[in-house]
Amino acid sequence: MRESDIQINRVDWVTVTIYFALVMIGWFNIYAAVYDGQAEKSIFDFSINSGKQLVWIGTAIMLITIIMVADSRFFENLSLVIYILFLALLVLTPFIGKEVNGQTLSIGFGNFRIQPGEFAKFATALALAKVMERPTFDLSKKNYQAIAFGVLFIPVILILLQPDTGTAMVYFSLLLMFYREGLPSVFFLLGFGLVAIVLLALGIENNLYLAGAIVVVTLVLIFLGKRTWQRTVAFSLIGLGLIAFIYSIDFVVSKLPEHQQNRIMVLFNPNLDPLGVGWNVTQSKIAIGSGGLFGKGYLEGTQTKFDFVPEQHTDFIFCTLGEEFGWVGSFVVIALFVGLLYRLIFMAERQKTRFTRIYGYCVVSILLFHFMINIAMTIGLFPVVGIPLPFFSYGGSSLWSFTVLLFIFIKMDSSRATQLGRLG
Structure with missing residues (x-):
């Protein structure tokens, strides 16, 4: 049997099937998001977003074909x-x-444009897999941590200069892969702690209360243990550092663009300016809630049909699904995403090389972040940061980049027997 036949037989068709299911469901929902109650334009009309998305889907299939016929060692x-x-x-x-x-x-x-920040995700995943593939690469050591974080943060800094905070945030999801590959847990405890403090600082109107709580906790920690001057100085410096961090948050937020400041304010006060900065999220929640258990029916969503939710075909595509297919439809799509992520984790763990496993976990991390944050945005649990729903939201760069990201891993997985032969 030829090597190419072996690779085709080893393609994970479950993952491929879930991919196409999400793409097609997304395509129908993109049409629903632009449908205005008139049957004049069909879903195939290239003058509207559903027709344009069909072109992106067709070209995505071409990209899949190129990836699958290429040698996996190329990547x-x-x-x-x-x-x-x-x-x-x-x-x-x-x-x-x-x-x-x-x-x-x-x-x-002309009309052909791509977003390098979207495609740089899979490029960064490949680079991290390459620099971390050596058996001696140990994320518990500071020099290796510096290399890995350097590869990660260079594109983040460049994307922030555009500025595109939402896309830059996605790269931090790759820390999940770092954790799988041995990054000490203290980094995650510190990260979660800082995130919790930021949320508290933004949610509590007077930071003096939070600063007071930190002082009390610091004093308790000092007096509970053995009271040495080194321990007292260490806890005191940590407490002072946290207080300084709290008061720096307002300064940092004040330097953000006004629309980003407003989105953060709306997260903590949904009733703030409901006809202005809070309009998108409010209308999105109304659309999802009005869908009930089974939804209003395909192309029957009133919030959707009358354009109450801006950007509904991109960032807020999930509320179209919720309104027209209800809780059941939303559950099916969420189940597909969860199934895809579970399958990718399974595939990553069965790899024969560290390079492929690391890349696989990068794919899982990026898709998980997009999936969770996009849905959280539409139901008001996270600020609106322009994160598309993978394979679902309208856009060529989005669909292409997620397709390339996923199918490079599917190709690598299909070649794992060959990889084992090379290792032997």
Whole structure:
């Protein structure tokens, strides 16, 4: 049997089936999001978003074909080259890109444009897998931590310069892969602790109360244990550092663009300016809630049909699903995403090389972050940061980048027997 036949037989068709199921359900919902009650334009009409998305789907299938016929070693051997290429595109984007709403995110010619920040996700995943693949690479050691964090944070800094806070946040999801590969738990405890303090500082109107609580906890910790001057000084410095961190949060938030400040304020006060900055989230929650158990029916959503929710075909596509297919439809899509993530974890754990396993966990981390944050945005549990729902939201760059990210791993997984042969 030829090697190509072995690889085809080893393709994880469960994952491929879930991918196409999400893409097609998303396509129908994109049509629903632009449907205005008139049957004049069909779902195949290229003048509306559903027709344009069909073109992106067709080209995505072409990308899948190219990836699946390529040698899996191509992605491993050229991983750092691909990474450097997209770093160069990120550097060029603010200078040659198109500015929209104060952000310069895309580059291209004419109507054909891509967002390098979206594609740099899979490039960063490949680069991390490459630099971390050596058996001696140990994330418990500071020098290796510096290398891994350096590869991760370079694209983050370049994307923040565009500025695109939402996309930059996605890269932090790769810390989940770091944890799987041995990053000490103290980093995550520290991270979760700082996130909790930020949320408390933003949610509590007077930071003096939070600062007072930190002083009390610090004193309790000092007097509970053995009272040595070293221990007292250490806890005192930590307490003072946390208080300084609390009061720096307002300063940092004040430097964000006004629309981002408003989104943070709305998260903690949903009733703040419901006809202005809170409009999107309020209408999204109304749409999802009005769907009930089984929904209003396909193309029958009133919130959707009358354009109450802005950007409903992109960032808020999930509320279209909730309104027209209800809790049951939402549950089915969420189950598909959960099933996909579970399958990817299973695939990552069965890999024969560290490179492929690391890349697989990068795929899991990125998709999990997008899935959780997008849905959290639509129901008001997270600020609106422009995070699309993978394979579901409208957009060529989004669909292409997620497709490439996923199918590179599917290709690698299908070649695992060959990888084992090379290792032997």
